[in-house]
């Protein structure tokens with residue numbers, strides 16, 4: 282019987298965990314996998330509906346609305362957007378009359394709104410968050426929480442002063458996968474963390490932010506003056522409005538868009554406050570459409586020893602011209618193994634001290650640390666934790682975390698302090714790239730070290 286047939290037989294007989302015993306070598310044992318299902322229980326809520334408004338009703342703003350209104354105890358009552366096409370389509374989507382405006386200040390004056398979702402481009406996050414908190418609203422603001430590190434403390438101070446609850450929208454950290462990874466780290470499953478890496482790969486026009494520009498885009502349908510009210514004044518340019526991610530006045534490049542998710546998850550999993558040294562390199566290799574940001578970006582980060590973890594290094598990459606396309610991962614490496622962490626799955630790999638490399642075997646013999654002659658029962662070297670099939674998803678759970686915090690006057694998983702600590706190293710990546718220098722950051726005080 283071959284090893285493959287034997288494994289199949291053992292699996293059928295419900296003895297898969299014993300497979301390693303009868304396999305011939307360590308490499309065969311290394312293929313053994315153990316599967317576990319991650320579960321979430323949901324409670325019904327019969328509480329009075331929380332009244333939501335969305336400011337910035339584009340792709341993600343409306344994804345947030347669609348997700349949170351899956352809950353029976355939430356309703357959408359108002360919409361604000363600078364483009365008439367968005368205002369009209371949102372109003373049509375709901376079969377009741379919503380309050381609709383292009384000025385967030387008008388919306389915030391209303392007292393029939395409990396929570397606002399901010400889904401605008403990044404350059405409006407700070408101002409609208411502060412206005413909303415000052416107006417007594419709870420806030421769900423998309424990531425990155427702010428557009429530059431100088432803005433972070435203003436939002437934190439407004440939040441603290443307001444007594445309201447604010448959640449930042451890196452929904453991955455409310456996932457079953459991130460929660461399991463956090464638990465495994467705390468249990469010492471991979472030993473002492475020393476390295477982590479993350480990667481985003483894409484290769485498509487939409488993936489590289491070349492979004493559709495509506496045919497009716499003009500100063501008649503877009504409130505351009507308001508759009509640029511808090512940044513450099515320029516003549517109307519539909520590219521700068523509908524493809525805002527490509528321009529530094531409005532967006533935060535690959536790191537502010539994507540690395541920030543990886544920082545959020547990593548900080549959640551490891552309880553880290555952030556790195557102390559940030560460096561980035563990259564270039565514009567392919568999407569030369571007038572954009573001001575690179576399409577290949579590499580960042581390296583030094584995390585200092587802290588109460589929660591030993592010192593470690595992080596490497597992040599983002600490539601919009603990647604022929605393999607569509608890959609995203611976060612890997613955390615420790616002295617005893619590693620974890621590949623996704624929102625719906627964690628693959629834990631343990632470092633079994635066994636080898637079939639003849640050179641290493643001889644070296645081990647010389648050192649008196651050779652493997653026992655007799656085969657041992659090895660634990661599964663890979664354990665896969667996978668989310669249950671009917672899980673409602675990280676995004677739903679992130680919003681529910683906010684709703685529950687509002688209901689119970691509790692805390693959210695990604696408050697502005699957490700949100701800023703995740704955004705800052707991502708934003709400083711851009712500074713390092715453009716200024717061609719290492720940036721030192723104090724993750725405790727949340728300040729650039731000058």
Ligand SMILES: NC(=O)c1ccc[n+]([C@@H]2O[C@H](COP(=O)([O-])OP(=O)(O)OC[C@H]3O[C@@H](n4cnc5c(N)ncnc54)[C@H](O)[C@@H]3O)[C@@H](O)[C@H]2O)c1
Pocket residue numbers: 336337338339340341342361362363364367383385400401402403405423424425450451452507508522523538
């Ligand atoms: N959490 C995630 O997974 C995720 C995914 C995508 C985007 N995002 C974040 O969501 C935000 C929006 O991204 P998007 O892809 O939905 O962009 P988008 O261009 O589709 O939507 C932005 C909307 O904001 C409107 N807008 C611009 N300025 C405004 C203002 N001052 N007041 C009111 N409306 C305004 C625009 O008209 C547009 O409809 C960004 O911060 C982005 O980083 C998060």
